[in-house]
Amino acid sequence: MACIFRKTIAAKLSKALQQPEELLLPALSAVPVFRKQRTPDFKLSVSLLRLNGILPKTGDIQLQTEDLTRQLIPDNVVEDISAGSGAVNFTINRKLLVQKLLEPFESESNTPFGLNSELLNTLKRGTTLVEYSSPNIAKKFHAGHLRSTIIGNFIANLKQALGNNVVRMNYLGDWGMQFGLLGAGFIQFGSHSKLKDNPLQHLFEVYVQVNREAEHNENLRQEARDFFRKLEEHDAEAVSLWQRFRDITVEEYQHVYKRLGVHFDVYSGESLHQSQALEVVQQLQSRGLLKTSDKGTGVVDLSSSGDMSNVCTVLRSDGTTLYITRDLAAAVDRKERYHFTEMIYVTDKSQANHFQQLFQILSASGHPWSESCRHVPFGLVKGMKTRTGEVVFLEDVLDEARTRMLHNMSRAQTTKELEDPEDTAEKVGIGALIVQDFKGPLESDYSFDWDRILQAQGDTGVFLQYTHARLCSLLQKNEDLEAAHFDASLLTEPSAISIVQHLLRYDEVLLQCSQDLQPKHLVNFLLKLCHLIAAAHRELPVKGSPVQVAQTRRRLFRGSCSVLADGMRLLGITPVDKM
Known part of the structure; x- marks a missing residue:
């Protein structure tokens, strides 16, 4: 495994630099592969060591690099150590590398x-609460909620895989003035x-009409x-409706979430949190944080100079609570209920200011754990259309992805004989949507293009699924070579x-x-x-090769497939074995 080699190199460096191994492990990086x-295999950036205060900040970096390289002696594990440009390079014994990695x-x-990498063992583990998706009730699932749903699902999957206890929370928009209108x-x-x-169609029509x-x-x-x-007064008839x-x-x-492979x-x-929100208001008042504006609303002054130039409204003039008041109450309740180590909110970037205010008020209210709260913002998707026109609802997008993928596969x-072509098309189509969404920085907006997303060639989700299915086929055809x-x-x-x-880079990528x-x-x-x-796959045939060669190549492809x-799966994509 990669961690064995990283640890071996860290031990050499520890001896030469008189520094603990755990300090040096994260400074080692696996080198990206260029096939030509x-x-x-690994490099240690000497400039980073200077930033960490391990090496003196004065003097020539290249001279320090070469001096450190001379102190490190190759052995039967690390067979070559050389000085690069401001970095020490390490090459692992090829036979040992293949043996241990596969x-x-x-x-x-x-x-x-x-x-189980040494690198990932440096991470602190605890309880992670991820709030994502969070659509408004009484409305069909809008296509705009797709990003929050799949991004939040990825974060929850990753945190869980890294050993955290994860609470997946869907915080529904089920209160506020819009329900007065709808009722x-x-x-x-x-x-x-x-x-x-x-x-939902009927409620949507009623909501449009009443507005x-x-x-x-x-x-x-x-x-x-x-x-x-x-x-707000708990009237039985209103609450029942x-x-x-x-x-x-x-x-x-839940039907849509099932299709996406998402659960909460x-x-x-x-x-x-409506009653708790009023308690939050009272706490703000007792701490002297609640002020009354000229309009009679309850506000918290967030300006650094205390001149009310930056205020956040937490109470309407009629005494009813707002979204942020309920968010404050929810945060306090979650800390008490789940004892989270970190809480992550996944919403679009237009809410960045809301979360900045939320965290500021929590901090001012005497909650130091507000520093462990984090907002993950994302951009907009432009031009998402089906054949019938502009997309409004997520189910239309999923149906379109499945239909188009089924057409492409046919x-x-x-294309192989499939037991359930529609199910395969759905999984491949959803995988394609996820990869398209995740390829760039989350905060960026991107333009949606069905043809580009569903291509089998190039950097697409379809290419991932096709490669996986191809490997599954190769492994199945050569089952007799399992050794x-x-x-x-x-x-x-x-x-x-x-x-x-x-593959040496995998743990680093997860980190x-x-x-x-x-x-x-x-x-x-x-x-x-x-x-x-x-x-x-082109250059290393399994079938027709000498048995031991074929067994070794099969192991390589099995590892790659795994x-x-x-x-x-971490990304939220269900791999298909045939397509």
Whole structure:
């Protein structure tokens, strides 16, 4: 395993530099593979050592690099140590590298490859609460919530794989003035039979109609305010209607989540924190943080000079709570309930200011754990259309992905006989959507293009699935070659060594993802792995090769298939065995 080599190099450095190994382990990086040229396996950047205060900050970096290189002696594990430009390079004994890296794939291990690495053991583990998806009830699942759902799912998967206890929370938008409008609208325009037949479509139609009417109807606006006040006062009739809206919405959403392979441990919502929100207001008041504005609203002054130039409204003039008040109450309740080590909110970047204010108020209220709260913002998707026009609902996107993928598969000459072509098309289509979304920085907006997303060639989710299915086929056809032992000295070809070297980077990529919560590092690692696999598949035939050579090559492809599948599952993609 990679960690064995990293630890061996760290031990050498520890001896030369008189520094603890754990300080040096993260400073070692696996070298990205360039197939056309031979590269070392690991490098240590001397400039980083200077930043960490391990080496003097004065003096020539290159001279320090060469001096450190001279102090390190090669052995039967690290066969070559050389000075690069400001970095010390390490090359592992090739036979040992292949042997140790492919050994874990002898049997189906309980620990996926790379996760028991010394590098990942440096991470602190605890309870991670991830709030994601969080659509508004009484509305069909909007396509705009796709990003929050899949990004949050990736973060939860990653944190869990790295050994954290993860709470997956869906914080529904199930309170606020819009339910005053919807309640008043349903009383006036709603139909219980339509609600039973097509619940979310009917609620959507009612909501559109009541908003249109309320623009020029003050009486209706007053009825909406009255209905919401009744909700806040726990009026039985109002609460019963609202509860029905909530229950049918969650039931409908669960169908979409099942298609995406997403699940939640907790369905929470703003409604659960309405009474606690008033307690938060009282606490703000007792700490002298609550002020009254000229308009009679309750505000918290967040300006550094205390001149009310930057305020956050936490209470309406009529005494009802707002979204941020309920978010404050929710954060405090979650800390008490789940004792989280970190809490991560996944929403679009337009809410960045909201979360900045939320964390500031929590800190000012005497909650030092607010520093362990984090907002992961993401950009917008532009131009998402189906054949029938502009997309509004997520189910339309998933249906379109499945239909288009099914069409592409039916035209491809390589498509295998499938037991359930629609299920395969759905999994491949959803994987394609996820990879397209995760390829770049999350904060970036991107333009949606069906043809580009669903291409079998190039850096797409379809390419990942195709590579995985191809490997599964190769492994199945050569099942008789399954062997407990293999001869590592028979795997010397550059295309094979490139895969092995690339796999050395897996734990480092997972570490990078855990630090900045960006899935692009893993996506790019897996796409590169697929390109290296394609080259090796052409150059290293299994069938027809001498038995020991074939066994060793099969082990290489089995290892590649395993890492590819593990990585895809972390991203939220279900690997397919045939397509």
